[in-house]
Amino acid sequence: MKKKLIIIVMLFSAGCFAQESTRELKQMNFSGTGYKLGLQHGSQLKEEIAAIIKAWKTNTSKQLGKDANEVVADFFEYANFIKAIKRWTPELYEEIIGISDGSGQSFRDVFVLNLLDEFWVYVNNIHNHHCSGLGVPAMNGKPGYIAQNMDLENYTDGFQMLMRLERTKNRPEQLILTHPGLIALNGLNENGIGVCVNTLIQLRANAHGLPVAFIIRRIINTDNKEEVLDFINKVNHASGQNYIIGIQGEVYDFEASANNVVRFVPENKNGTVYHTNHPLVNTDIKPWFEAYNPKPLNGQNLLNTDSHFRYRAIEKRMTTKIELTNHSLIEALRSRDNKKNPVCKTNLKNEWGFTFASVVMTLSETPYLQITAGPPDESEFVKIGFGKKE
Structure with a gap:
């Protein structure tokens, strides 16, 4: 039986955060x-x-x-x-x-x-990075979606939080996955602009660039498509990172590094994008990874890393159907095709990382997100929307 996801708005002590058995999604306005x-x-x-x-x-x-x-x-x-x-x-x-x-x-x-x-x-440890992202553009009257399993280190378990930023004259209302003290992990605004991210540690970094959390907040702070796309391509990126950006019904995927930003377009019939933690199109890679990464064989990279196992599991689910729904994405996020390298990661304590939270953002006329605290196969997704505009 899946554990019930408890949504709680009131403040409570830090001790409640520390108990995995009572894992909760804290909501703060x-x-x-x-x-x-x-x-x-x-x-x-x-x-x-x-x-x-x-x-x-x-x-x-x-x-x-x-x-x-x-x-x-x-x-x-x-x-x-x-x-x-x-x-x-x-x-x-x-x-x-x-x-x-x-x-x-x-x-x-x-x-x-x-x-x-x-x-x-x-730290520069290639094994310490997980996250699986998905994107589905609007098609045939169906809304677009972006989604992600946000995988973090084990110590973060129990600190799951959804932060709601109230709208101002210059800022749309925002729903942001995070933990206390952190400005963003991913997010969606009331105008249907959202972003999910995946670490690409193999790409060159810039110690003078703009960090990922700040890029996320800048993206969801606008309602203008051209501004978002111009920003993601022009800003100096501090870290190698993949950005799946939803703009109303459109979905974009960019691999960003210190010297390059390259759009990833799988050219699937259903327009879907998906990503894990290895670069697919950006060649601005660190010298150590250039030596580590073998050339693709017959057009396919069959490396058996955790990232590659997860990528193939997601690709299989995202390309076999013409039309995908939020339920299709949830099924992919809960998948465990490879037992040692699943998309959905349990907190095993003795291994690096687990699925801190899972989010599906629906980019409909009235946007909303569905979210779990912890691995998505241990909880039901809860739907959370935006307030009415006056």
């Missing part, structure tokens, strides 16, 4: 912009932010065999993202300061929470 938004976030989630920073440091020290505070200091010797953040998303830099002040945590500790992919790039 925030208003305002910039520093005030961050201050609200930090103040209302003070205990939870302290708990996840502590968990992150414990995990980092264990994984890297070095005190986490020293790791943070070394990381910021490499990381020089503030100039790009202030250029492209200055209000988000102020939001991070607000989270820090509200939570009583140091700016650096909160900042590193928001540099998830950039820290993974710094």
Whole structure:
């Protein structure tokens, strides 16, 4: 019997976050912009932010065999993202300061929470990256969809959160998957613009570029297609990353690196896109991966990595039907074709990572998302929509 997904709006103690047996999706509503938004976030989630920073440091020290505070200091010797953040998303830099002040945590500790992919790039371990993304364009009167299994490290289990940002004069209402202290993992706005992401650690990175979380928030902060597409192609990307972007009924997939942004178009009859954690079209790769990655045989790359197993499982499901529904995507996200390398990942404790949450975004005239806390085969998806415009 699948566990019931409990949706809870009230605040509760950090201890509730830590119990996997009572895994819950916390929903939080925030208003305002910039520093005030961050201050609200930090103040209302003070205990939870302290708990996840502590968990992150414990995990980092264990994984890297070095005190986490020293790791943070070394990381910021490499990381020089503030100039790009202030250029492209200055209000988000102020939001991070607000989270820090509200939570009583140091700016650096909160900042590193928001540099998830950039820290993974710094660690540079190809085996520590998972996520499976899907996209279906609108067709024959059916809406478009984008979807993702967001796979994170085990210590994040119990911190699942859906953050609702109330609309302002200059910002649409937004639904954002995240955890306390973090500005975004993926998200959807009330205008039907959403984005899902997959780490591509093999691609070249830029220590002076714009980090992934900030790119996500910039994308879902607009209702303009041309602005979104211009931004994703022009911004300097800090990390190798795949972006599946839904714009009302249209779906785009871009592999972004420090020096290149390449659109991935599988040219399937049903227009679908799908991605895991290896580059398919972007050749701006790191030298170590160029030596590691063999040339495709007869046009097909048959590497048996976790990413390749998941890619083939998703490809099979996304290309066999002309019309796909949200149920088709949920079936793909719950799949376990390869027992050792499934799309849907259980938190086994002794292995890296699990499916932190699963999200299906429906890009209909009235957009909404469906979401689970934890692996999607352990919970039912819950539908969450936007408020009415006055």
